[in-house]
Every structure is written in C-alpha cells, then in structure tokens.
Amino acid sequence: MSKEIHIALAGLGTVGTAVVRLLQEERSRYREKLGVPLRLVSIFDRSYRRKETSWIDPSVKLTDSLDEFLGTPADIVVELIGGIEPADHIISLSLRRHRAVVTANKLLLAQSARRYFELAREHNAYLGFEAAVAGGIPILRVLRRSLLSDQLIRLRGILNGTCNFILSEMAESGRPFQDVLKEAQQRGYAEADPTLDISGRDTTDKLAILALFAFGHFIDPQLIPTQGITAISPVDFSFARKFDCAIKLLGVAERIDHDLSLRVSPFLVSEHLTLSAVSGAFNAIEVTGARVGPILLSGKGAGGDPTAVSVVADILNAALWAQGERRFHFQPVLNRRTSDRANGDERTPGIPSLNVKETYPYYIRFFVKDRPGIIAAVASILARWGINIRSVVQEPCSDPLNLPFVITVEPTLSSIMDKAAAEFRILDFNRVPPLVLPILEP
Ligand SMILES: NC(=O)c1ccc[n+]([C@@H]2O[C@H](COP(=O)([O-])OP(=O)(O)OC[C@H]3O[C@@H](n4cnc5c(N)ncnc54)[C@H](OP(=O)(O)O)[C@@H]3O)[C@@H](O)[C@H]2O)c1
Known part of the structure; x- marks a missing residue:
C-alpha cells in the first residue's frame, strides 16, 4: 500500500473547484476513514491563470499543459473538463496506464461507456462516474450494488433541473416558455445556450446511462425517442390541472417482457404519483424492482457542491479499491439478464427490441x-x-x-x-x- 494516494484533476470549473475545496476541507476525516492521506498533486485547466486560485494548497501544481498534466504520476485521475476532447484522451490514456479514473462527463459516458468498461477491465483499473447522472443523487451506486439482488422492471426520472425549473415556474405563474427560460438564464439555472437541456437531449444521455445500469444494455441515445419542452404552452397546464396532473419532463426506461421501452418526453403525471410533486431545480428518480417495489431518490441533480459529493465519493471508493477492496467493482454491468428466470426462460440476452410494446x-x-x-x-x-x-x-x-x-x-x-x-x-x-x-x- 502506498503511503499517500495521489490525485490529478482536470477542469477547475464549477464542479472541479467544489471538488478541490471538499478534498481540502475534509482532508483529515478522509485520512481517518481511509487510513492513508489523499494528496492532490496537479490541476490542469486551460484558463487557471484567469481564476482565483490563492486558496489552493501551494503544493498543488497548476498547469495549462496537457502533456505536463498527463506526465505527472498519479493514482487517481479526475476528469471534470466536460465535452469530448481532451476529456476522452485523458480518460482512455489513464485507464490504459492502470490509473483509477473518476469522471462526471455524461456526454462521453452516454457515447462510450462500453469502451471505458472494457478498458477498465482489461487494464484492471477503477472507473467512477456517479456524478454523471443526477449530480448529488447516488443513483448509479444504488442500481449497481443495492439493487443487484432484484430484477429491475422500470426506472423513470426527472433528470434535468433546468427543464423542471422552467415547467414548475410555467405551471405556477402561467407565463409562457420564452419568458421563463429568460428568467432561468438570469438566475443561473439555464446555460446561455440551453439547447441540450430544453431539447431533452441531456435527459436522453442520462437515461441511456441509467438504462445500461438498470438493464445491462447499452442503447445508443440517438435511438431513444426524445421530445423537448419548447412546444408546451401555458394552456397545457390549465388542461393538465383538469385531469389532476402536473407536466414533467421525464426519462422513462421500462422492461416489458423481453423488450425495453425508452422515452424522453414531457408527460402528464397524475397527482397521485410522487414524481408530480418534485418541483424547481430538483431531480428525482423512481426505480421499481420486481420484489422491492418502487424506490424514490430525490435531491439536487446539479451544482458544484452536490456534484462534488458524488465525485469525491468515487475518489474515496477508488482509494479503497487501490487498497484491495475490489470485490464489487467488476460486478458485471453489461448484459444483465433481461429475461425472467423465474419463468424458466433461459434465453440468451441479446439486444432487446425497442419500444415495441410501449x-x-x-x-x-x-x-x-x-x-x-x-x-x-x-x-x-x-x-x-x-x-x-x-x-x-x-x-x-x-x-x-x-x-x-x-x-x-x-x-x-x-x-x-x-x-x-x-x-x-x-x-x-x-x-x-x-x-x-x-x-x-x-
Ligand atoms: N455543473 C454541474 O452541476 C454538473 C453536474 C453533473 C455533471 N457535470 C459534469 O461535470 C463536468 C464539468 O462541469 P462544470 O459545470 O464544472 O463545467 P465548467 O464550469 O465549464 O468547468 C470546466 C473547466 O474545464 C476547463 N476546460 C474546458 N475545456 C478545456 C480544455 N480543452 N483544456 C483545459 N481545460 C478546459 C474550463 O475552462 P474555461 O473556464 O476556459 O472554459 C473550466 O474551467 C461536465 O462533464 C459536466 O457535464 C456538471
């Protein structure tokens, strides 16, 4: 066991900054829990010189050179840059070098989860990505570990806080979509370019990752029918109320016999369902197992601090794993059986048909x-x-x-x-x- 566990972090933005603060503020507690100290050794960010970094421990090497960053020895590499490149290069190379990798990059995971798993398995490396879906809500760990014992039937969630904020405000105030979007941008709930959120694509990427862990099948996000929230008008909320419903943008994945149904769409959600009451920038995910029934997890799905909690939980798990607690990590994730063994059906799991019985x-x-x-x-x-x-x-x-x-x-x-x-x-x-x-x- 090494005397210290060294961490290299790429991306000193909203999440990266919160992760560095958390690692510094909780340093001694983590040391106590792990039995070894965690030490942040380097931070890579293209514009670190324009950022306020005086609070960062002076022993940390700040760099805007990717080569220098990749050349620094580290046990755990944390990717918080976002986007495709150089994030993909950092993740792939680090796994090949047997380093533990922690990322919050949903875009990359939705596209390349299978390749990363194979790399991690091949090179005996840890891969943590809890923060990629629903920020501070530990849904992936629940799917991978806590519910491993059950057959999952359905998963449905409010996975985009921006859309949930906009729909909640429209319902409450009766204002049109464009007005509320502008307010969401002013209040920092929506990006300057909100296309990914309001088109539903961000929810689709997250749903593809969730479906992979719930059902063991990688479904290309491009194949998931996706409808955004831009066509919703104030009058839809008055109609929805007549039917005792709220309007929520949901990602839904469901196992129906041997097939899967996946969809991202605004839904009319009956007021008798708990998801209808989740409002504002909150996220919520309801998972239903054949035996356990429905479980609801709800909380902050974005923001620096909640997301950093998930990232650092992965860092701590990577550190435990580095010390030999490898039992759970390679639990098979892909091709979890979607057929029902209870019915004696031993069909080899293949690619299921999509949305045929929805x-x-x-x-x-x-x-x-x-x-x-x-x-x-x-x-x-x-x-x-x-x-x-x-x-x-x-x-x-x-x-x-x-x-x-x-x-x-x-x-x-x-x-x-x-x-x-x-x-x-x-x-x-x-x-x-x-x-x-x-x-x-x-
Ligand atoms: N924010 C959230 O609430 C949240 C929640 C869940 C998951 N995530 C995921 O977490 C990741 C980080 O998100 P974030 O909100 O922290 O993003 P962010 O605030 O934009 O931070 C990204 C940082 O990386 C730097 N960067 C970008 N491209 C770079 C490059 N090519 N080379 C070097 N540095 C580069 C950026 O510098 P500049 O300042 O120059 O752009 C910025 O400092 C993303 O994958 C995101 O999807 C975020």
Whole structure:
C-alpha cells in the first residue's frame, strides 16, 4: 500500500473547484476513514491563470499543459473538463496506464461507456462516474450494488433541473416558455445556450446511462425517442390541472417482457404519483424492482457542491479499491439478464427490441381556426387507427381563430399513436402542430 494516494484533476470549473475545496476541507476525516492521506498533486485547466486560485494548497501544481498534466504520476485521475476532447484522451490514456479514473462527463459516458468498461477491465483499473447522472443523487451506486439482488422492471426520472425549473415556474405563474427560460438564464439555472437541456437531449444521455445500469444494455441515445419542452404552452397546464396532473419532463426506461421501452418526453403525471410533486431545480428518480417495489431518490441533480459529493465519493471508493477492496467493482454491468428466470426462460440476452410494446394513454392538444367538423375530422383519424377517445375538453376562449382544445385517449401503442399524430399534423385547421404527450397514471 502506498503511503499517500495521489490525485490529478482536470477542469477547475464549477464542479472541479467544489471538488478541490471538499478534498481540502475534509482532508483529515478522509485520512481517518481511509487510513492513508489523499494528496492532490496537479490541476490542469486551460484558463487557471484567469481564476482565483490563492486558496489552493501551494503544493498543488497548476498547469495549462496537457502533456505536463498527463506526465505527472498519479493514482487517481479526475476528469471534470466536460465535452469530448481532451476529456476522452485523458480518460482512455489513464485507464490504459492502470490509473483509477473518476469522471462526471455524461456526454462521453452516454457515447462510450462500453469502451471505458472494457478498458477498465482489461487494464484492471477503477472507473467512477456517479456524478454523471443526477449530480448529488447516488443513483448509479444504488442500481449497481443495492439493487443487484432484484430484477429491475422500470426506472423513470426527472433528470434535468433546468427543464423542471422552467415547467414548475410555467405551471405556477402561467407565463409562457420564452419568458421563463429568460428568467432561468438570469438566475443561473439555464446555460446561455440551453439547447441540450430544453431539447431533452441531456435527459436522453442520462437515461441511456441509467438504462445500461438498470438493464445491462447499452442503447445508443440517438435511438431513444426524445421530445423537448419548447412546444408546451401555458394552456397545457390549465388542461393538465383538469385531469389532476402536473407536466414533467421525464426519462422513462421500462422492461416489458423481453423488450425495453425508452422515452424522453414531457408527460402528464397524475397527482397521485410522487414524481408530480418534485418541483424547481430538483431531480428525482423512481426505480421499481420486481420484489422491492418502487424506490424514490430525490435531491439536487446539479451544482458544484452536490456534484462534488458524488465525485469525491468515487475518489474515496477508488482509494479503497487501490487498497484491495475490489470485490464489487467488476460486478458485471453489461448484459444483465433481461429475461425472467423465474419463468424458466433461459434465453440468451441479446439486444432487446425497442419500444415495441410501449403503451400510454395520451393527451393531444390542438390550437385551431374554429369551423364546423373539426372534432369529427380528429375522431375519424383516431377511429381509423383503432384508438379509443377518453375525453374531449375545451377551455373558454374568446379567439375563434386560435381555439385550444384537448382530446385524451385510452392506452395506445406508441407506434400507433405516432402514425395518428402524423395525420393530425397535416390537418388544415391547425394553427400550430398538435402537441401529443403520454400520460402517466398510478
Ligand atoms: N455543473 C454541474 O452541476 C454538473 C453536474 C453533473 C455533471 N457535470 C459534469 O461535470 C463536468 C464539468 O462541469 P462544470 O459545470 O464544472 O463545467 P465548467 O464550469 O465549464 O468547468 C470546466 C473547466 O474545464 C476547463 N476546460 C474546458 N475545456 C478545456 C480544455 N480543452 N483544456 C483545459 N481545460 C478546459 C474550463 O475552462 P474555461 O473556464 O476556459 O472554459 C473550466 O474551467 C461536465 O462533464 C459536466 O457535464 C456538471
């Protein structure tokens, strides 16, 4: 066992700064827990000279040279730069050099988790990535360890605090999307370029990582149907309230027989479900096991300090692992059996089909130029696809040129709903494309 465990950290931004502070402030407690001291030896950041670094222990070598950083010997390499390069190079090279790697980079993990696992396994190196999904919520450890004993059926979560803040504010204030987005940017809840968040892509990347740990299958995020929140209008919240629902952007992954259903979309969520009450910038993830039933984890999914707690937990685990506590790390993650052994089915797990058996009741909102025959036209499309209407609701509106109304339908296969929705979109009375949202009920 070495006398000290050396750490090299790349990226002195929001998370990196909080990690360095935490390592400094809790130094003696960590030393006591681990039995050996952790020592931060180098920090790589392209603009460290423009940052206030006087509080950092003077023994730490600050550098803006990648070569110098990679040349510094370290037991644990922490990647907190974000983006693709040089983050991927730092992670891959460090694993090849048998160094433990800790990263919060969801973008890279969603794309390359399989390659990193193989590298870690091949080179007997530790790989920690708890902070990549839901910041301070320890969901990956729960999936990998605590629930290893159960068959997971479903996972659904509010995985993007920016979108949850915007939807909560719209619901409360009745203000339109663009207004609330501007406020979110002013308050630091949304990036200057919010595209990744509001398009749903950030949630999709996180869902792909969660599905890998829950079901053992890597699903390319590009294959996951994804709908963002930009088309949601204030009137949708008044309609949703009539159905006793909130509107939440969710990532949902579900095992149905031998297949998987994955989707990112704003959902109408029944007020009887706990997820409907998670508001503001909070994240929440509900995992359901065949035997344990539903478990809900909720908390701060972003921000320097909460995310640093997950990063440093990985650093501490890497340090324990370096001292021989390797038992759990190579627990197989990929290809966890998705078939049901209880039914005696020993089918070799392969790539499951995606979204083949996915069904939801749906909410379909129209803004139309009023004229006779509109409901009949919509009803005839639904009838043609064998979809049963549950309700038709109209809000009082003084403008017949832009009249909102909603049709909800009974549970329908998503593949059928997609076909009906394509026909709704070309109806000539639409003022905007109709909004089709799945409904989540108890
Ligand atoms: N922030 C959160 O709440 C949160 C939560 C969960 C996960 N994460 C993940 O954590 C990682 C870091 O996020 P963050 O919010 O801390 O980002 P950040 O504040 O932008 O910090 C990144 C730091 O890395 C530096 N950097 C960027 N590219 C570089 C390069 N090519 N060479 C050297 N240094 C470079 C940046 O310098 P400049 O100042 O010059 O750009 C900045 O100091 C990301 O993967 C993110 O997805 C963040």
